[in-house]
Amino acid sequence: MLTKAPRGTKDILPSESYKWQYIEGLIREICDVYGFKEIRTPGFEHTELFLRGVGESTDIVRKEMYTFNDRSGRSITLKAEGTSPAVRAFIEYGLYAETQPTKLYYITPVYRYEKPQAGRLREHHQFGVEIFGAKSASADAEVISIAMTLLKKLGLNNLELRINSVGCPVCRKNYNRALKEFLGQHLDELCDDCKVRYEVNPMRVLDCKVESCKRVTKEAPLITDYLCDDCRNHFEELKKYLDALGYEYIVDPRIVRGLDYYTKTAFEIISKDIGAQGTVCGGGRYDGLIEEIGGPSMPGVGFGMGIERLLLTLEQNGIEIPKPEGPDLFIAYIGDEAKLFTFTFANKLRFNGLKVEIDHMERSLKAQMKYANKLNAKFAVVIGEEELESKKVKLKNMATGEETEILIDEIEKAIKN
RNA sequence: GUGGAUAUAGUUCAGUUGGUUAGAGCGCCAGAUUGUGGCUCUGGAGGUCGUGGGUUCAAGUCCCACUAUCCACCCCA
Numbered sequence: 001m002l003t004k005a006p007r008g009t010k011d012i013l014p015s016e017s018y019k020w021q022y023i024e025g026l027i028r029e030i031c032d033v034y035g036f037k038e039i040r041t042p043g044f045e046h047t048e049l050f051l052r053g054v055g056e057s058t059d060i061v062r063k064e065m066y067t068f069n070d071r072s073g074r075s076i077t078l079k080a081e082g083t084s085p086a087v088r089a090f091i092e093y094g095l096y097a098e099t100q101p102t103k104l105y106y107i108t109p110v111y112r113y114e115k116p117q118a119g120r121l122r123e124h125h126q127f128g129v130e131i132f133g134a135k136s137a138s139a140d141a142e143v144i145s146i147a148m149t150l151l152k153k154l155g156l157n158n159l160e161l162r163i164n165s166v167g168c169p170v171c172r173k174n175y176n177r178a179l180k181e182f183l184g185q186h187l188d189e190l191c192d193d194c195k196v197r198y199e200v201n202p203m204r205v206l207d208c209k210v211e212s213c214k215r216v217t218k219e220a221p222l223i224t225d226y227l228c229d230d231c232r233n234h235f236e237e238l239k240k241y242l243d244a245l246g247y248e249y250i251v252d253p254r255i256v257r258g259l260d261y262y263t264k265t266a267f268e269i270i271s272k273d274i275g276a277q278g279t280v281c282g283g284g285r286y287d288g289l290i291e292e293i294g295g296p297s298m299p300g301v302g303f304g305m306g307i308e309r310l311l312l313t314l315e316q317n318g319i320e321i322p323k324p325e326g327p328d329l330f331i332a333y334i335g336d337e338a339k340l341f342t343f344t345f346a347n348k349l350r351f352n353g354l355k356v357e358i359d360h361m362e363r364s365l366k367a368q369m370k371y372a373n374k375l376n377a378k379f380a381v382v383i384g385e386e387e388l389e390s391k392k393v394k395l396k397n398m399a400t401g402e403e404t405e406i407l408i409d410e411i412e413k414a415i416k417n
Numbered sequence: 418g419u420g421g422a423u424a425u426a427g428u429u430c431a432g433u434u435g436g437u438u439a440g441a442g443c444g445c446c447a448g449a450u451u452g453u454g455g456c457u458c459u460g461g462a463g464g465u466c467g468u469g470g471g472u473u474c475a476a477g478u479c480c481c482a483c484u485a486u487c488c489a490c491c492c493c494a
Contacts (some may be wrong), residue, residue, distance in 0.1 A: 004484095004485075007484090007485070007486090058492095059491080059492050059493075060492085060493080063418070063492090064492085064493085081494095110494075112492095112493075113493090114492080114493080115419095116486085116487090117487075117488065117489075118487075118488075119491070119493095119494080120492090120494080121494090124494060125494085126494060127494095128494095139475065152428085165492075176480095183449090193490090195421075203427095204492095209490090217480095258494095259493095273487080275489090276488085276489065277492095277493070277494075279493065280494070281494075282493075282494065286435090301428060303494095304494055306493090306494030307494085308494075310494090319479090330454095332452090334452060334455075335421055351471090364447095364452095365452055365453060366448095366452090366453065366454080367446090367447085368453085369453045369455095370453040370454055370455085371454085372453090372454060373454040373455055374455095375455085377454090380453080380454075382452065382453060384452065386452085394453090396453075397455070398455085401454085
């Protein structure tokens with residue numbers, strides 16, 4: 001136990017961390033271009049926030065939260081999701097009083113107590129964006145566009161964008177009634193799980209993978225046929241904007257999303273290459289959430305994207321993230337005097353922004369050269385008594401093996417071109 | 418939470434019907450004559466066989482429990 005990371009968590013070692021840095025860098029670039037500002041919220045919140053924000057009927061709240069009492073007896077929950085904390089901060093600091101919309105993004109760990117499997121961890125990381133205050137479908141499309149842009153820039157172009165509208169409280173109520181009526185006539189044909197879903201959340205039956213249920217739901221009424229005028233228009237607008245951007249999408253009335261707060265737009269971006277947990281990105285509109293949490297009545301739209309799943313998808317598609325470059329220069333030394341000189345010289349070059357490595361392992365010269373090679377150094381020099389004396393070194397190009405004799409003082413300039 | 422599979426060096430894996438000092442590739446370290454890497458060759462270090470019980474003269478090998486990992490379901494990123 002002592003030397004084992006807790007179940008469902010992963011260390012990100014240097015052999016992986018460069019990939020994270022690359023993706024995070026790309027995310028920040030894209031968000032900047034789209035005018036989204038970063039928000040960082042705490043790793044834990046008052047439990048009530050998630051109860052209210054995510055919804056008490058959801059699986060997240062019912063069985064997946066990391067909840068505990070702190071030393072003063074307050075109920076605390078590790079960040080289970082990114083949207084409600086962002087909304088909380090938005091309200092707490094009165095950001096709604098600023099010029100709208102408010103466009104935020106975050107990259108954050110998320111904690112859910114689940115049974116781990118491929119693409120599912122107890123601690124995973126999400127990149128998420130939110131637009132608060134804009135009700136236009138162009139905001140929905142902008143949010144989707146950020147996700148699509150990131151994927152495209154990473155070289156992923158075989159992911160499926162699926163969109164749906166889950167309506168608003170008014171039309172969803174009508175739809176649910178119609179759906180329930182329909183399913184009620186076929187109850188005996190449904191699987192046991194779906195008999196429960198029929199009571200709790202009938203829309204979930206549409207999602208069932210059991211053959212007999214699929215057969216039934218093929219004929220089931222579709223939410224898209226029950227949307228009120230407002231919701232229908234919004235959905236049409238969204239499609240218009242997505243078409244304009246040239247994104248291919250599939251209208252999938254089965255997309256329900258597990259969080260209670262969604263209204264109108266719901267969407268997923270799915271990778272078929274990473275096993276059962278294929279949803280890389282999921283999001284939608286939540287026009288009632290800000291008010292629900294205690295803020296003004298303002299609309300919102302956003303998504304969460306799983307970074308681990310993104311990495312899995314990249315791997316499955318054979319897309320390699322560029323490896324970090326090796327040192328510009330490796331300085332090998334012979335003898336104590338040379339070591340002291342090398343140590344200070346390396347530090348000076350580093351101060352000037354050069355990537356310089358030296359040995360700390362008391363290696364022989366030969367071993368230092370091997371080490372330089374392993375580090376993938378671009379250039380190497382050896383400094384011993386002769387070099388200290390003559391102030392000249394042979395600068396070796398590690399790729400070609402060529403050596404050029406130059407003054408020690410010229411090394412920096414030589415490497416910089 | 419339900420169901421299934423797996424657990425041997427840092428890593429990927431061998432390990433014969435239970436039978437002496439548990440093996441290999443890769444990686445790591447050191448050498449192959451004097452101050453220069455990559456290729457090759459030679460040698461070396463490194464294992465509580467997941468943990469704890471049990472069966473047996475004898476367990477890496479059989480049985481049980483626990484833990485962890487992987488896979489599917491539920492659900493989600």
